[in-house]
Amino acid sequence: MSISSLIALFSPASLAVIAACTLYGTFIGAMPGLTATMAVALLVPFTYFMDPMIAISAIVATTTTAIFAGDVPGTLMRIPGTPASAAYVEDAYRLSRAGRSRSTLMTSLFAACIGGLVGVALLALIAPQLARVAMQFSSFETFWLACLGLSCAVLTSNGSVAKSFASLFIGLFIATIGIGVAVGYPRFTFGYYELFAGISFIPAIIGLFALSEILRSVQTRRSEQPTVATQESFSQALREAADTLRGFKRNIARSSILGTLIGALPGAGADIAAWICYAISRRFSSHPERYGTGYIEGVADGGAANNAAIGGAWTPALVFGIPGDSVTAIAIGILLLNGMSPGPQIFTQSPELVHTLYGAFALSNLAMLPAGLLVIMASSHIVRIPRRILMPIVLLFSLVGAYAITNSVVAIWTVLALGALGYVMEANGFPLAPTILGIVLGGIVEDNFMTSMLKAQGDLLAFFERPWAAALGILTLLVWALLLWRAARDALRRRSPASPKESHS
Amino acid sequence: MSCNDRISGCLLVIFGALVMWRASTFPTPAGLTYGPGLFPSIAATGLMLCGAAIGFGSRRRATPNATRRSTTRPLALLTVVAGYALLLDPLGFHITSFLAVAATCLLFGMRITGSVLLALPLVIGVHLLFYSLLHVPLPWGLLTPWAW
Numbered sequence: 132m133s134i135s136s137l138i139a140l141f142s143p144a145s146l147a148v149i150a151a152c153t154l155y156g157t158f159i160g161a162m163p164g165l166t167a168t169m170a171v172a173l174l175v176p177f178t179y180f181m182d183p184m185i186a187i188s189a190i191v192a193t194t195t196t197a198i199f200a201g202d203v204p205g206t207l208m209r210i211p212g213t214p215a216s217a218a219y220v221e222d223a224y225r226l227s228r229a230g231r232s233r234s235t236l237m238t239s240l241f242a243a244c245i246g247g248l249v250g251v252a253l254l255a256l257i258a259p260q261l262a263r264v265a266m267q268f269s270s271f272e273t274f275w276l277a278c279l280g281l282s283c284a285v286l287t288s289n290g291s292v293a294k295s296f297a298s299l300f301i302g303l304f305i306a307t308i309g310i311g312v313a314v315g316y317p318r319f320t321f322g323y324y325e326l327f328a329g330i331s332f333i334p335a336i337i338g339l340f341a342l343s344e345i346l347r348s349v350q351t352r353r354s355e356q357p358t359v360a361t362q363e364s365f366s367q368a369l370r371e372a373a374d375t376l377r378g379f380k381r382n383i384a385r386s387s388i389l390g391t392l393i394g395a396l397p398g399a400g401a402d403i404a405a406w407i408c409y410a411i412s413r414r415f416s417s418h419p420e421r422y423g424t425g426y427i428e429g430v431a432d433g434g435a436a437n438n439a440a441i442g443g444a445w446t447p448a449l450v451f452g453i454p455g456d457s458v459t460a461i462a463i464g465i466l467l468l469n470g471m472s473p474g475p476q477i478f479t480q481s482p483e484l485v486h487t488l489y490g491a492f493a494l495s496n497l498a499m500l501p502a503g504l505l506v507i508m509a510s511s512h513i514v515r516i517p518r519r520i521l522m523p524i525v526l527l528f529s530l531v532g533a534y535a536i537t538n539s540v541v542a543i544w545t546v547l548a549l550g551a552l553g554y555v556m557e558a559n560g561f562p563l564a565p566t567i568l569g570i571v572l573g574g575i576v577e578d579n580f581m582t583s584m585l586k587a588q589g590d591l592l593a594f595f596e597r598p599w600a601a602a603l604g605i606l607t608l609l610v611w612a613l614l615l616w617r618a619a620r621d622a623l624r625r626r627s628p629a630s631p632k633e634s635h636s
Numbered sequence: 637m638s639c640n641d642r643i644s645g646c647l648l649v650i651f652g653a654l655v656m657w658r659a660s661t662f663p664t665p666a667g668l669t670y671g672p673g674l675f676p677s678i679a680a681t682g683l684m685l686c687g688a689a690i691g692f693g694s695r696r697r698a699t700p701n702a703t704r705r706s707t708t709r710p711l712a713l714l715t716v717v718a719g720y721a722l723l724l725d726p727l728g729f730h731i732t733s734f735l736a737v738a739a740t741c742l743l744f745g746m747r748i749t750g751s752v753l754l755a756l757p758l759v760i761g762v763h764l765l766f767y768s769l770l771h772v773p774l775p776w777g778l779l780t781p782w783a784w
Contacts, residue, residue: 177770180770291690293686293689293690293693294686294690296682296685296686297648297682297683297686297687297690299682300652300679300682300683300686301683303675303678303679303682304655304676304679304680304683307675307676307679311662311672316662316663316671316672318658318659318662318672318676319655319658319676342717345713346710346713346714347710349709349710349712349713349743349744350709350710518744519741519744519745519746520741520746520754522740522744523737523740523741523744523751523754523755523758524737524754524758526713526716526717526736526737526740527733527736527737527758527759527762528762530717530720530733530736531729531733531762531766531772531774534724534772534774535766535770535772538772538773540721540722540724540725543717543720543721543724544721546717547714547717547718547721550714550717551714554710559641559644561644573675576675577675580670580674580675581670584668584669584670585668588669589668589669589670618689621693622689622693
C-alpha cells in the first residue's frame, strides 16, 4: 500500500467519517425495515460533498456494518434487518428465544469481521490480476460484460423471470431519458430542460430505496413490540461466542472464501452468498437435522458469508466497472459523478483509490467490533424505537438529500415518481435490484454499443470477432438461453392445473 | 397497492407501446446504422413481451386483503411529498419541512404535540447539517428577510 493512500486513510477527516459511518451503518442495519441499501442511499448526498476517497470509505464502512447489524432485528424479532440476514434468521431467532441472543449476535459479529477481512484480502489478491486481463478489453468486451451483469441481475433475483426482466427493462428505459450518449438527441424529455441531463441518479436511488420503504411502512399497522427474552451477561455471552468460533473455525473459513467468490459474481450479492453458504453448511454438518431449530452453526456460516460477499462484490465493480449488487451499483454511480470511471485503468491511473478502498474495508471491519458490541448490548432498546418517529426523519433526509444534489425541486419530483414506482413494483412482486442495475448499466451498454458500431460500421458480427468478446458474448447468450428456459418452465408449471401451489391461491 | 397480474401486465404492454411510438419518431442521423431510437425500442419491446408474459402467464387473483388503509395512507404520503415539491420554493425550506414532517408524523399516528416536538428540532438539525455544514443553498422563501 502506498504512503499517500495510508496518509489519506488515516487522516483525521477520513477516520472520523469511518467512525461515524460505522455507527450510522450499525444503527440503520439494526432498525427493522431499514436496509443496508437504504442506509447507502441516504448517505449518498453527503458523499457528494466529500473527497472521492473519503466517499468510498464512507460507503464501505456503512455497508460492512449495516449487513452485520441486520442480524440484530432478525435475532430479536425474526425480522431480518437486511435481506442478507434472512438465510439464518430462523436459527438466530430461536436461539434468542432460548435466552441466548447476545452470544448469537456476538458469534455473528466475530464471524462477520473475519469474513469481511478475508473478503478484502481476496479482493486485493484477485482484482489486480483480473485487471491485467481486462486491460485488453475494448468497447466490444465492455458491452458484453455490461450485458452479462444485467442478465445475472435477472438470474439471481428472487422474483419470477418475467417480472425480473420487466424490472430490468424499466431501469433500461429510465437510463435512456435525456440526451442520447452517442448522438446527442433529447429523448423523453418532453421539452423540459431539467430532463436533458437525464434522471439524476441520486434522487432516483433515494426514491427507489428510501421513499418506497417509507410508503410500505405507512401502510402496515403498527408492528408488535418485541418481547425480549432474558439475555446473558456480557462476559458470559463473550465466552460462549468465543467457544462457538473455536468450534466452527473451518466453517467460518470455508464460508468466508466461498462468500467472497459468490459476491464477486456479477448480480449476486450478500444475500445470495448467505443462502448458499447456509445450505452448504447444512449439507456438510454433522447435525443437519438441527438446522432451522435454533442451531448456531448456520449462523456462523451465514454471518461470515454475507460480510465476505461485500468485499467480493467490489471485484467486478473495480475491475470491469460492472456492479455486483445494488450497493456497488450506487458506488459506481458516485465514482462516475466524481469523474472517475471504474474499470481496469483505475488500477494504473488512480491506484491510491483502490488502496484506500482496501484500507477502508480492513479498518471498518475492525471498527465494527466495538460498534457491534455496543449495539448488541443496547439491542433490545434500539429495536424498540417506534417507526412513527423514525420514518418522518428518514423522509426529511431523503427529500433534502435529493434537493442538495441538484438544487432544484426536480430532484424531489424524481424521488416522488421513483418512490411510487418502487413501492408499486415491490407490492406486486417485481424485484428492485434489476431496475437499479439497469439505470447504472443502461448508459454503459448503449455507449459501448454505439462506439463499437461506429468502429465496425454497423456490422453486428464484430461483437464476436475478438477472442474475449466472443467468449463473453457466448457466455451472455448462454445465460439468456437459461433464463428463457426457466421462464418457459415457470409458465408451463403455472399453467398445469395439477400444480399444488395454484390450487391454494 | 398490489393489483392483479393481469392489470400490471396490461399496464406494461401499454407503457411499452407508448415508449415504442415515441422512440420511432427519433431521427437516425445519416451515415449511422443505429440511431437514438434503438435502445428505447429494445426496452419497449422487452416491456411489452414481459407484460404479455406476466398478464397471460398468471392466474393469480387480486389479493383480497387490500384494505382502504393500505391504499389511502401511501397516497396521502405521496401527496405530502408532492406538496413539499410545490411549496419548497415559495414558502422556503424551514416552513415547508416543518409542515411535511408534522404531516408525516400525523400519518404515522402521532399526536399533534408529538409531531411538533419532533419536527421543530429536526428542521433545525437538518438546517445546521445541510445549510451550515455542507453549504447547500436551501431556499428561505417567506423567511428571506431573516436569512443569515
